[in-house]
Amino acid sequence: MNGVTPRRKTRQVRYGTVAVGGDAPISIQSMSTFRPVHLEKLFDEVTALADAGCEIVRVAVKDRDDIDVLPPICDRSPIPVIADIQFDYELAVAAAGAGVAGLRINPGNIGAGERVARVLESASKSGIAVRVGVNSGSIERDLRELYKQDPGRALFESASRSLEEIEVLGFTNLVFSLKSSDPIATVEANRLFAASCDYPLHIGVTEAGPALSGAARSSVALTLLLSMGIGDTVRVSLSGDPVREVIVAANILSALGLRGDIPRIISCPTCGRSWIDVAGIAEQLERKLMGIRSPISIAVMGCEVNGPGEARDADIGIAGTRGGAVIFRNGKVIGKCSKNCIEKLLGEIGGMVGKKDDCK
Ligand code: SF4
Known part of the structure; x- marks a missing residue:
């Protein structure tokens, strides 16, 4: 493949029917703009995303009402559903038992080690993967000075701490993401992390921006990382209709020769x-x-x-x-x-x- 380094070797995990890492194709993700309680709107959007080529969808779970409707959503969704939980570890525990294909948590805001342990225990019982997402907003207090000088390294240090805490618990069904709104910091953080372990990486630029500028910023980071063989599943974050995220992500993978099955x-x-x-x-x-x-x-x-x-x-x-x-x-x-x-x-x-x- 011209100019693209062979893919980094990683473990493989599964979100339901979709494998991530290892020799699985680099998958395309997006996130619904609707909460689960807006069931029909969410379902219409997930269907549109799947029709556009999205392979995994994340939904924001904010409270118990969302948990209650996760089972029918997961049953009807044409693609695996990941529950994105912030702050409330009990919601994450409940979501793990509600039929989702995976969880996304941010150890920086989910609470102390015991809470993370409870979440991982429930994920383990349900046999689902957990994405540990580290981003600029969740950097630990003592890393904030480093973040000002070297944001990529600070993100890497933060993710490494989370990995150490989680590995002690014996849970390895993991995907990591290290994201910044700065594409270069995102690249550096992922480059360092990729060299330090063999967990699959979800790559993307967080809060990339409106469609055109956001697509450009995401393309910079994803192209650099994918060209280095880093990245197992991708999300392009754009403000607005998430179907555009899928189109941009597919075109980046296609242009790099990493998905030959995209028109x-x-x-x-x-x-x-x-x-x-x-x-x-x-x-x-x-x-x-x-x-x-x-x-x-x-x-x-x-x-x-x-x-x-x-x-x-x-x-x-x-x-x-x-x-x-x-x-x-x-x-x-x-x-x-x-x-x-x-x-x-x-x-x-x-x-x-x-x-x-x-x-x-
Ligand atoms: S294909 Fe025809 S219309 Fe399009 S740029 Fe070329 S000359 Fe112009």
């Missing part, structure tokens, strides 16, 4: 020659195809003068022309369609690929 959309920037709404068509295609698992590449080009030639590497595509668009395959025109050509293109694509079903 690639190629679209021209358009210019005065364009006959069609390239951006609109490309965005619609992107949404419709993200749940498909196939290495297919699809081009959307504004004109037929340069379109098929410029997108010669695409498996299939369209190029605008007077009154509509032409469909081309491997750089050669094979037919025509009207301006509203997405359905016809999707039909052609459907004949070339199989619908994804491996994360259900």
Whole structure:
């Protein structure tokens, strides 16, 4: 793989049907914007995320009402559900017994060692993995000065302390995450931690920001880490619709050659020659195809003068022309369609690929 270091060897854990670490594909995660008590809204969003190619979803569990509805959510969800618990260890204990595929806790706010031990004991009983998430906000008091000088090292030191405390308890069904809103600090923290142990890493930049700037900031950190062979499951954190997180994450993995089963959309920037709404068509295609698992590449080009030639590497595509668009395959025109050509293109694509079903 050009420029990408072979993947770091890690233990493997499972979130339900999805393996993380070891030789498992690098998985894509996101987080619902709804609490479990908003059951139908949450379920609709989780379904949209799964359709977009999300493989693991995290939900914020805030109180007992959330716990009560976790069982039906986990039963109906097409992808494994991880309960994210902050502050209240008793909620984490209850969530572990409510059918979730994993827990996410932050030892920095869940309380003293005894509380963490209770959470791990319940996770152990349920046979589920626990992600230990360390971030800028949970840095211990005595590491705050170091954090100002060297945030990456401070995050690493904090995560190492948590690991030591947990390993003493004999619990090893673990995933770690070390996150900052600073991509470079995130990279440094994960680089140090990856060199110190063989636990799988969930990587991402926390509070990355609004869609465009957040995607850029996440891409910097994820690309650097993944190029070093570090990272077993990824989350791109963006403000707003989490489906966009999945699209960005999938494209990062695809661009690095780490997931060859993700469709690639190629679209021209358009210019005065364009006959069609390239951006609109490309965005619609992107949404419709993200749940498909196939290495297919699809081009959307504004004109037929340069379109098929410029997108010669695409498996299939369209190029605008007077009154509509032409469909081309491997750089050669094979037919025509009207301006509203997405359905016809999707039909052609459907004949070339199989619908994804491996994360259900
Ligand atoms: S494909 Fe056509 S419309 Fe698109 S940038 Fe190239 S020349 Fe312009």
